[in-house]
Amino acid sequence: MKSEPDTVCALATPPGIGSIAVIRLSGPRTFDILDQITRGMKPSRQPSGTVRLGWVEDSNRREIDHVMISVFRTPKSYTGEDLAEISCHGNQLIADTIIKLLRQHGCRLAEPGEFTRRAVLAGKLTLSQAEAVLDLIHAQTTAALRSALNRYEGGISKLVTQLAEELRNLVADAEYQLGFDEPDTQPLNLAKRVKQLTRKLDRIITRGKQNQYVYKGAEVAIVGRPNVGKSSLFNRLLGQKRAVVTPAPGTTRDRIDASIVLGDAQIKLTDTGGITGRSAGTISRPAAAQTCKAIEQSDLVLTVFDGSRPAASADQEVFKAACRHRAIYIINKSDKPRRFEPDFLNGNPGIAVSALTGTGIGRLRSMIARRFRLNLGTVVTSTRHLELLEECRTALNHSRKAPDAETSAFELKAALDALGKIDAPCTSTDILNRVFSRFCVGK
Numbered sequence: 001m002k003s004e005p006d007t008v009c010a011l012a013t014p015p016g017i018g019s020i021a022v023i024r025l026s027g028p029r030t031f032d033i034l035d036q037i038t039r040g041m042k043p044s045r046q047p048s049g050t051v052r053l054g055w056v057e058d059s060n061r062r063e064i065d066h067v068m069i070s071v072f073r074t075p076k077s078y079t080g081e082d083l084a085e086i087s088c089h090g091n092q093l094i095a096d097t098i099i100k101l102l103r104q105h106g107c108r109l110a111e112p113g114e115f116t117r118r119a120v121l122a123g124k125l126t127l128s129q130a131e132a133v134l135d136l137i138h139a140q141t142t143a144a145l146r147s148a149l150n151r152y153e154g155g156i157s158k159l160v161t162q163l164a165e166e167l168r169n170l171v172a173d174a175e176y177q178l179g180f181d182e183p184d185t186q187p188l189n190l191a192k193r194v195k196q197l198t199r200k201l202d203r204i205i206t207r208g209k210q211n212q213y214v215y216k217g218a219e220v221a222i223v224g225r226p227n228v229g230k231s232s233l234f235n236r237l238l239g240q241k242r243a244v245v246t247p248a249p250g251t252t253r254d255r256i257d258a259s260i261v262l263g264d265a266q267i268k269l270t271d272t273g274g275i276t277g278r279s280a281g282t283i284s285r286p287a288a289a290q291t292c293k294a295i296e297q298s299d300l301v302l303t304v305f306d307g308s309r310p311a312a313s314a315d316q317e318v319f320k321a322a323c324r325h326r327a328i329y330i331i332n333k334s335d336k337p338r339r340f341e342p343d344f345l346n347g348n349p350g351i352a353v354s355a356l357t358g359t360g361i362g363r364l365r366s367m368i369a370r371r372f373r374l375n376l377g378t379v380v381t382s383t384r385h386l387e388l389l390e391e392c393r394t395a396l397n398h399s400r401k402a403p404d405a406e407t408s409a410f411e412l413k414a415a416l417d418a419l420g421k422i423d424a425p426c427t428s429t430d431i432l433n434r435v436f437s438r439f440c441v442g443k
């Protein structure tokens with residue numbers, strides 16, 4: 001026999017002092033419990049979708065707070081269950097006391113993401129919509145917000161339905177052909193359509209990976225030999241004097257991080273100690289190791305050269321360290337006569353800027369922003385979705401290269417299964433745990 005679900009409660013607003021605090025509870029005993037802790041109101045008789053004012057009191061009839069209670073009856077609530085929200089004064093002590101009271105009357109403290117999890121289990125939200133709820137809460141830029149809203153409205157489900165439809169047609173045709181042909185000898189004549197679908201997935205995956213920067217943020221390191229103006233550029237991009245700038249080489253030793261928004265993404269910008277040529281020795285080994293690590297970790301390397309001085313071997317070292325990564329080559333000090341004419345940049349003209357006067361900085365900002373722009377060609381951004389789309393693409397490739405028709409059809413079904421996991425009808429605890437592990441309590 002299926003047991004009745006617990007009634008759960010949690011603080012839905014951030015802890016601490018605020019004008020109000022909201023405590024949410026959901027489950028079959030919601031109104032029964034509320035009736036027991038309130039005076040001047042009977043939440044069990046309150047119509048769904050209404051708000052009433054009244055008192056919360058403890059078992060000795062002592063007043064705890066004057067509150068507003070919003071009532072949402074099953075199935076017309078966020079979780080699909082009976083749900084209520086108590087808005088009390090925004091004092092942590094009051095909120096804690098009310099939660100303690102609710103627990104004394106049989107409420108369990110909700111797990112992180114439990115309200116949204118219940119919404120998914122009740123079919124109120126698809127899994128990808130639930131993930132969008134999390135992205136909505138955590139979005140740091142307007143682009144990230146817009147894209148999360150699109151997914152909250154079902155953008156991923158639409159995409160999955162479309163792709164699954166195409167795949168299902170392929171599976172049906174494959175099975176139809178299997179009925180006629182010798183399964184072990186006749187290759188399926190579907191390779192062309194499978195390839196087309198694979199190409200479509202390629203595009204979605206590439207754009208989706210690009211979109212991840214909008215959510216996860218991007219790491220951008222400024223590197224170069226000592227004294228080329230890395231810290232000056234760092235300060236310019238930040239719009240404030242964070243890093244120390246001096247005329248002496250070797251000023252920056254430890255890396256300095258700062259956060260800025262450029263275009264659609266939140267960017268962690270890192271100023272590093274200068275990289276010297278092998279013969280020079282003005283920077284300590286640990287500092288050099290730190291700089292190399294910053295390059296390795298970066299999604300983009302801003303490689304700075306001093307445009308007013310001839311290229312040196314240290315510049316070439318810097319180029320060698322950075323060129324294996326996504327890089328922008330910056331020729332700084334453009335306010336001075338140009339003397340930097342290297343032969344190792346492979347024809348890349350770089351971008352001329354002056355960190356001192358600000359010339360070219362606007363163009364540089366746009367160049368960086370372009371690298372991390374939200375690609376509106378797809379709604380995909382999440383790692384979980386990308387992994388499943390990649391699994392789907394791998395199965396499609398196997399299907400195309402399969403030695404016989406039966407294996408080919410089997411792989412097509414595997415591709416369909418992978419796609420199905422994106423909005424899985426939630427029977428798998430593993431998938432649910434993975435999705436909801438990042439949620440906060442009360443959501």
Ligand SMILES: Nc1nc2c(ncn2[C@@H]2O[C@H](COP(=O)(O)OP(=O)(O)OP(=O)(O)O)[C@@H](O)[C@H]2O)c(=O)[nH]1
Nearest residue numbers: 226227228229230231232250251252274333355356
């Ligand atoms: N003329 C001119 N001078 C600049 C420019 N950018 C930086 N400088 C000067 O170059 C010197 C070194 O600048 P920093 O920003 O400290 O250079 P850095 O690459 O961080 O140096 P280290 O931390 O020592 O590796 C300072 O005197 C700056 O004022 C520029 O665009 N034009």
Ligand SMILES: [Mg+2]
Nearest residue numbers: 230231251252
């Ligand atoms: Mg510096």
